[in-house]
Amino acid sequence: MSKVFVHALYDDDDKLKDGARKVRELGYSIKEVFSPFPVHGIDKIMGLNRTRISICCFIYGVTGFSLALWMISYMLVYDWPIDIGGKPNFTIYHNLPSWIPVLFESTVFCAAHGMAITFLLRSWLFPGVSPKNPDPRTTDDHFLMVTTAYNDQDITALVGAANATGAVEITKVESHDSHH
Amino acid sequence: MSQYTFSSKTRNMTFALMGIGIITLAYGAIMKDISATRFWANILLEGLFFSFISLGAAFFMALQYVAQAGWSVVVKRMYESVTTFLPFGLLAVFAVVVASAIGGHGNSADIVYKWMQSDATDIVKKVPGVFDAMLVKKHMYLNVPFVLIRTIICASIWIYLVRLIRKRSIEQDLTNDFLPIHYKNIKTAGIFIIFFGITEQLMAWDWVMAIDHDWHSTLFGWYLFDDMWLTGIIVTILITLHVKSRGLLKEVNDHHIHNLGLWMFALSVLWGYLWFFQFMFYWYTNIPDEVVYFQARIEHYRAPFWIMFCINLLLPLIVLMTRDTKRNPKYLIGVGCIILITHWIDAYVWVMPGTLGLSPHFNFFEIGVLLGFIGLFVYVVLTNLAKVPVSVKNHPYLEESIHHHL
Numbered sequence: 001m002s003k004v005f006v007h008a009l010y011d012d013d014d015k016l017k018d019g020a021r022k023v024r025e026l027g028y029s030i031k032e033v034f035s036p037f038p039v040h041g042i043d044k045i046m047g048l049n050r051t052r053i054s055i056c057c058f059i060y061g062v063t064g065f066s067l068a069l070w071m072i073s074y075m076l077v078y079d080w081p082i083d084i085g086g087k088p089n090f091t092i093y094h095n096l097p098s099w100i101p102v103l104f105e106s107t108v109f110c111a112a113h114g115m116a117i118t119f120l121l122r123s124w125l126f127p128g129v130s131p132k133n134p135d136p137r138t139t140d141d142h143f144l145m146v147t148t149a150y151n152d153q154d155i156t157a158l159v160g161a162a163n164a165t166g167a168v169e170i171t172k173v174e175s176h177d178s179h180h
Numbered sequence: 181m182s183q184y185t186f187s188s189k190t191r192n193m194t195f196a197l198m199g200i201g202i203i204t205l206a207y208g209a210i211m212k213d214i215s216a217t218r219f220w221a222n223i224l225l226e227g228l229f230f231s232f233i234s235l236g237a238a239f240f241m242a243l244q245y246v247a248q249a250g251w252s253v254v255v256k257r258m259y260e261s262v263t264t265f266l267p268f269g270l271l272a273v274f275a276v277v278v279a280s281a282i283g284g285h286g287n288s289a290d291i292v293y294k295w296m297q298s299d300a301t302d303i304v305k306k307v308p309g310v311f312d313a314m315l316v317k318k319h320m321y322l323n324v325p326f327v328l329i330r331t332i333i334c335a336s337i338w339i340y341l342v343r344l345i346r347k348r349s350i351e352q353d354l355t356n357d358f359l360p361i362h363y364k365n366i367k368t369a370g371i372f373i374i375f376f377g378i379t380e381q382l383m384a385w386d387w388v389m390a391i392d393h394d395w396h397s398t399l400f401g402w403y404l405f406d407d408m409w410l411t412g413i414i415v416t417i418l419i420t421l422h423v424k425s426r427g428l429l430k431e432v433n434d435h436h437i438h439n440l441g442l443w444m445f446a447l448s449v450l451w452g453y454l455w456f457f458q459f460m461f462y463w464y465t466n467i468p469d470e471v472v473y474f475q476a477r478i479e480h481y482r483a484p485f486w487i488m489f490c491i492n493l494l495l496p497l498i499v500l501m502t503r504d505t506k507r508n509p510k511y512l513i514g515v516g517c518i519i520l521i522t523h524w525i526d527a528y529v530w531v532m533p534g535t536l537g538l539s540p541h542f543n544f545f546e547i548g549v550l551l552g553f554i555g556l557f558v559y560v561v562l563t564n565l566a567k568v569p570v571s572v573k574n575h576p577y578l579e580e581s582i583h584h585h586l
Contacts, residue, residue, distance in 0.1 A: 040585050097460050
């Protein structure tokens with residue numbers, strides 16, 4: 001038999017966490033959880049890896065800093081040196097204090113935009129994408145846990161776990177594409 | 181048991197440090213090679229540094245009430261105990277202001293606040309170059325009676341409000357009807373924050389900026405404010421980790437330590453931001469009577485000036501950037517202790533050039549007075565910490581704090 005997705009719908013985030021814990025205890029992995037708000041601690045229960053977005057942030061920040069330093073030193077030191085109020089002495093070292101605000105802003109700009117764009121791409125969220133949310137109620141007051149079953153034994157175990165932890169609705173979906 | 185005990189070994193060590201301090205001060209008072217300026221400047225330096233630690237903790241304590249913050253409840257007793265040094269530190273600062281006022285009344289130049297010399301404004305008119313002409317215009321604000329009145333009013337109201345908040349916070353644990361006390365504390369904390377926000381600026385000008393009376397900076401109050409907050413947080417972290425190492429405070433977990441580490445990281449970066457912008461604006465405009473402050477420091481106090489800036493900004497920025505170091509007591513204690521020392525050097529650079537002139541003085545006297553104040557600070561804080569259980573019993577956000585998750 002082909003794989004079946006078990007959708008367990010909860011009306012409370014604590015019950016959702018109980019259900020997720022139970023499924024993990026039985027040795028199954030959780031495919032996805034849909035929730036109207038961030039549920040604290042659910043990532044740990046699902047066994048997700050720690051986010052790498054902070055590493056991206058650091059790389060984007062360093063990129064922004066380097067780009068700005070390159071741009072401003074090219075403009076003000078190599079290409080067209082301008083004496084502003086007797087200040088720039090036409091070397092990077094002497095000019096650096098007056099460049100710090102620009103370097104700082106550029107670092108923050110690149111780090112923030114880079115992180116936002118990375119996050120949206122990684123989550124595949126941009127105009128024109130069809131929604132992956134299987135149940136619109138999860139944008140309001142319900143929580144949905146999706147698990148994968150490969151045989152009847154799996155289905156019995158996963159449905160049993162969802163029932164035992166107070167799921168309000170349990171559905172079996174052949175594949176996510178046919179659901180829409 | 182959740183009672184911290186101040187071990188006799190540590191207590192004896194603080195007594196030994198206080199003894200060193202008293203001997204050093206007695207030496208300075210009797211021997212002629214320590215001038216009166218140097219004697220009082222050192223007391224001012226330590227008074228400012230340690231009362232700023234307490235003020236930072238006091239502000240943080242009030243902030244937790246006003247922001248209705250939940251996570252900090254389990255470490256509440258730590259920062260509350262840090263605030264207890266406030267009367268001692270402010271008393272030292274007050275003593276310096278009074279000593280300067282008395283010396284200035286006798287028209288001595290051997291005082292910390294040079295502008296207090298009774299004929300300072302006359303000198304401006306007669307002898308150019310000794311005092312800046314601006315001093316005559318500043319006289320309306322910067323005169324001895326007004327400064328004394330401001331100091332007494334601000335310091336006593338701060339001490340009163342901070343002690344009141346801490347007293348009520350301890351009372352909360354003794355009664356089951358603790359919610360009304362909590363709400364009262366929120367109000368008092370709000371009053372304290374508003375009052376402190378304004379008066380901290382005034383006192384930063386009077387106590388620190390007025391040492392270099394020819395110079396002024398509108399950013400100075402903020403810069404000192406961040407210094408207070410940061411040093412207060414560092415000492416709170418050190419005490420929390422110390423108490424935890426005794427096997428107490430089981431409810432304080434990685435997440436609380438991480439949160440405190442975040443504060444240390446964020447405030448260090450803010451400190452660097454404020455310090456740098458104060459420097460950059462004067463450097464860029466390059467107006468003679470504005471750059472005197474930095475000229476004195478860059479030319480004559482070059483090593484402490486640049487070393488403390490680089491360490492205070494870069495060390496926390498690089499080491500505490502990742503999540504793991506903020507949860508590791510070894511890193512927190514290491515970085516905390518180092519930047520606590522370099523913030524002391526920062527305070528040294530506030531006080532010394534304006535009082536002792538352009539040649540830096542640093543020998544056994546500075547170290548002795550510092551050790552004495554460290555002894556007194558640790559003694560007062562740990563004695564007060566040992567008086568009440570370190571674990572909080574009654575607080576509306578206690579559960580939230582125990583389950584704090586970052």
